[in-house]
Every structure is written in structure tokens, then in C-alpha cells.
Amino acid sequence: IGAIPHGGELVDLILVGDELDQLKKRSTHMPSLLLSKKQLCDIELLLNGGFSPLTTFMDQSTYDGVVENMKLSNGLIFPMPIVLDISQETLDIVQATESKDLALRDEEGNLIAVIRVESFYKADKIREAKLTMGSVDPYHPGVNLIFNTKEYYVSGKLEGAQLPVHYDYNDLRRTPKQVREMFREKGWKNVIAFQTRNPMHRAHRELTVRAAELNPGCNILIQPVVGMTKPGDIDYHTRVKCYKSIIKSYPDGLAALSVLPLAMRMGGPREAVWHAIIRKNFGCNHFIVGRDHAGPGEDKNGNLFYQPYEAQEMALESQSQLGLKILPFQMMVYVPAHDKYYPVDEVPAGLETANISGTKLRHLLRTGGEIPDWFTYTQIVKILRDSCPPRSKQGFTVFFTGFSGSGKSTIANALNEALLEDGSRSITLLDGDVVRTFLSSELGFSKDHRDLNIKRIGFVASEISKAGGIAICAPIAPYSEARKFARDLISNVGGFVEVHINTPIETCEKRDRKGLYAKVRAGQLKGFTGIDDPYENPENPELRIDTTDVSVKEAVALILNHLRKEGYIQ
Ligand code: PPS
Incomplete structure (x- = not known):
């Protein structure tokens, strides 16, 4: 059902039955690691196959191949290092045990998985930041994440006990297997994935519907990130309310909504390729990459970390290795004379355009200024105003x-x-x-x-x-x-x-x-x-x-x- 997973098979690392019982029993005698927010996001997508073909956190040679060439050891494209970082102290404790097992837990103590520490290495974080993020400026959220990891990366057999527990939006949290099942039930064969970390407005709706019109027979999966996004973004509770509202404005049966527990790195070009791989694992065979995909914005001197279409270019260049179609989109702008949205490079000559940037929108919300109907829907304005009062x-x-x-x-x-x-x-x-x-x-x-x-x-x-x-x-x-x-x-x-x-x-x-x-x-x-x-x-x-x-x-x-x-x- 849906696109073939990256590497051919959808990974599922959650044990069941006797094996699970034994894992739980064994884990009571193991040292434990309390997983950070980022680690919890990463492990969820490792365990449920969102990061297929990965079956564990990367060992040194896999990590080196990914950092240097965006390639796994079998030659498959993979742009982002997925690593488990631990301190010297935790490593010493694990090394002193006979089994070298480490129980990975959430902050409530729930067992999520067990990793057998078969290898460990110290990363050159400057090199990692330079090659994967294209920057060593800690002002870049992804670089900051790299510099704040503990000193050792560990790898080894990973066995899942359960996915991280969530108490919100369980109706929208679907594993790759469940999303594929949903496509099957709906009879969807070709699906366009849309990634977002912002509230959606008319421009996004027009862009996704246009993508479906240009690719007949395709349906749309709106899959916003609810793991970690750029610091300062609108919280995901507010955003999910917006998504639930806007999904009603799509033509009947065209689009579906599901949320993704991804820890974004804001890594622009490499991140776009990574997002495409994840969506392929969720069964989508088309992926929209717009302007400034997963962009971290500007550094503190006002210089862009990436050019606006750099991510799109890398995604397009990688298309044949990805095995999914990249749908590049220019920024959508409103043309008042036609009361219609156009990609900025397709605006009929001589016509004026209008747009409201994220910064402008935040200003309008803060000051209680009017937000025009052509920009978004009344219901979305209400949700945003409730969450960002003047x-x-x-x-x-x-x-x-x-x-x-x-x-x-x-x-x-x-x-x-x-x-x-x-x-x-x-x-x-x-x-x-x-x-x-x-x-x-x-x-x-x-x-x-x-x-x-x-x-x-x-x-x-x-x-x-x-x-x-x-x-x-x-x-x-x-x-x-x-x-x-x-x-x-x-x-x-x-x-x-x-x-x-x-x-x-x-x-x-x-x-x-x-x-x-x-x-x-x-x-x-x-x-x-x-x-x-x-x-x-x-x-x-x-x-x-x-x-x-x-x-x-x-x-x-x-x-x-x-x-x-x-x-x-x-
Ligand atoms: S700090 O540095 O902000 O934690 O100080 P603060 O808690 O505001 O200080 C509270 C009052 O403590 C008195 N006090 C001193 N102030 C400065 N240095 C030293 N060594 C000291 N010892 C006692 C002082 O009256 C502060 O109150 P205010 O209202 O500023 O006069």
C-alpha cells in the first residue's frame, strides 16, 4: 500500500508477546537513560519505521557516510545523522555491566526501548555542523542542537518496548503503518505529502490543492510537525486547531490530516531530503517543497542561513535516488484583481500582488490589527487571536x-x-x-x-x-x-x-x-x-x-x- 518504503521494507522495532515480556523483565536490572525531547522524537520514528531503513542509532561508519556523503553503508541516500548521545558517566556505567544494555526511558520512567551498546564514538561536532547544517553558528537551531549533545554517540541492537506515550491528538497520531492503512481504506493510490510547522492559511490551501490539480489522481496528506520545531514558533496545540479547521475547506475526500512527532533540525536543503524520505515511509509518493523549506531564517547579523530555493534544488537533485516525486513550488501570492492566488513566478504581467509575512501576521495579532479575509479564514483568525491575545x-x-x-x-x-x-x-x-x-x-x-x-x-x-x-x-x-x-x-x-x-x-x-x-x-x-x-x-x-x-x-x-x-x- 502506498510508496515502497526507503530501502524496501518498513521497519518495525516494537517487540510483542514473550519477547516483550522478557525485555521488560531484563530491563529492571539495567542502567537507564532518561531520553531528552529530541531523543524521544527520534526514537519514535526509528521504532515505527518513519526513519526506515534505519534499525538503530547510527554507528561511526554509518554516521561518517551520512555526514560526508549523505549515504548509508548500502549506498542509499540519507542526509541526516540520527544518533544517540550519552555522557561519559552513563557510558562508564554501561561499560561496567556484562550485557552492555541500556534501558531508554521517558521522563515518567516508562520503558521505550533497550539498546545494546556495541560501539561508541566521539563526534567531531564542528564537522557535523558544517557538513549537515552548512554552518557552525550556534544561532542556527540545528547547530545548537548538535553542540548541545553529550560527548559520546552510541550504537547497537535496538529493541522497542513501546512508542513514546502521548495524551494529546491520539486521533491524529498515526504510525507509517497506520497512515498506509488509512490510504488503503480510503482507496488512495497516489498521495502528495505536505509538511508544515506553521499555521495554515489560504495560500497553503491553494498551494496543496494546486499540487493535486497538476498531478491528477493524487490525494493530499497534510502532515504537520508536532515534535520540535523552530524555537519561537506558534505552539502546536494552536496549530493543530488551525489544521483541524482548514482541512474542512478542502474538496470532499481530497485531503487528510495526520501529525508527525519529528524533531526538526531546521537544516534547509538536507532537511528537505530527509522530510521526503520520511514521507515516503509513510506511503506518500509525492512531496511538496516550497520556498525556504525547513529554513532557520537569519543569523544575528541578518544574513540568511540558506538561499530561499536552496532546499528545493537539493530535493530535486536527489529525486531519482529518493524514489518519490518532488513537487517544487514558488511562494504563493495573492492577486487582488483576480481574487486568486498564483505562484509568484506565474503572476500575470502588470498585476499587483499582496502577501502577509509571518512577522507581519504576528504584529497584527499582537496589536489586534485587522487580518484580511483574502489572507486566511475567520475561524483561523479566531484560533490565533485566542492563543495570541493583543x-x-x-x-x-x-x-x-x-x-x-x-x-x-x-x-x-x-x-x-x-x-x-x-x-x-x-x-x-x-x-x-x-x-x-x-x-x-x-x-x-x-x-x-x-x-x-x-x-x-x-x-x-x-x-x-x-x-x-x-x-x-x-x-x-x-x-x-x-x-x-x-x-x-x-x-x-x-x-x-x-x-x-x-x-x-x-x-x-x-x-x-x-x-x-x-x-x-x-x-x-x-x-x-x-x-x-x-x-x-x-x-x-x-x-x-x-x-x-x-x-x-x-x-x-x-x-x-x-x-x-x-x-x-x-
Ligand atoms: S540580588 O543580588 O539581586 O540577589 O540581591 P537582592 O536579592 O535584590 O538583595 C536584597 C536585599 O539584600 C540586602 N543586602 C545586600 N545587597 C547587596 N549586597 C549585599 N552584600 C547585601 N547584603 C544584604 C539589600 O538591602 C537588598 O535590598 P535592596 O532593596 O536592594 O536595598
């Missing part, structure tokens, strides 16, 4: 930083009252002293302890912001890295406004409200920020306020103005 409905954090006595707490308290008077969101005040009484009572003032203190504050504030509340934090927070940690964590789930209270240390000492500076000068207190302990000035805070000649009222007004300007309050 800033006036999102939670946010105001994060003060500055010396002791700079005025942080006073302004934080006043801001708290002003926001309570005006708004309806719940507010939590995480003042330095309060935090050190309730959250960090065991911590001192070493660098490690100060960093941990700020991480805790960042974590609590991110949970508050995520739930739609306001967190006002007022620690000294002397180190940039810990402040960045808090910023990154919170910005992912809501707004983040850093306010540097840059009152000079001399003024703070003159005020000396708590008498701490006097104690420092008397030699009774050591390691005091700004006197004999560092304070790294924030480079780009949203606001800087020196309370030497700005009153508390004025400071609060400055902050409220900023919050208003950014749309957090009205």
Missing part, C-alpha cells in the same frame, strides 16, 4: 534593577498601586527583600546565589505573565546573564520591561535608608553591590531612571507611559 490582554513583567537604595522598591510599590487603581489584571510584587524572605531564604550574596535568586524570580514572574497577570520585580540583579535569562524566559510568554534605576552609588550611600552602607564602611558587611561587589550595567533596558532628580510620581508616570506606548495598558 498586548492589552497579555501578562507582562516590569523588572527593576539597580543598587540597594536606588529607589527600586519605592517605585515598584507606587507602580503596583497605580496599576491596581487602573487595571483588572492581578499583580504580584516580587521585591528583593520579600523574595529573600519567602523564595530564597537560604541564599547568600555570592555570584552563584545571586544568579539563582534572579533565576527563581524570573521563573515565578514568567509563570505569572503566562497566566495573564503582572509581575513587578525589584531585585538588585547585578549580573547581565541572569537578567538575560529572566528576559528570555518571560518574553516567550508575555511582555518584559526592564527598568534600570541608575541612581549613582554616591546618592544611594548618602540616602542609606537601611543603614547598610554605614555597615559596609564600618567593615561589618562585605561583598556589597557597588562598593566591593560588581554591578554590570544593563546595555539595553527599556527604561533608565535616575531618582536623583526624578520624583517617585514622575518615575511611575514614565513607566506607565512606556506600558501604554507598547500597548500593555490602555
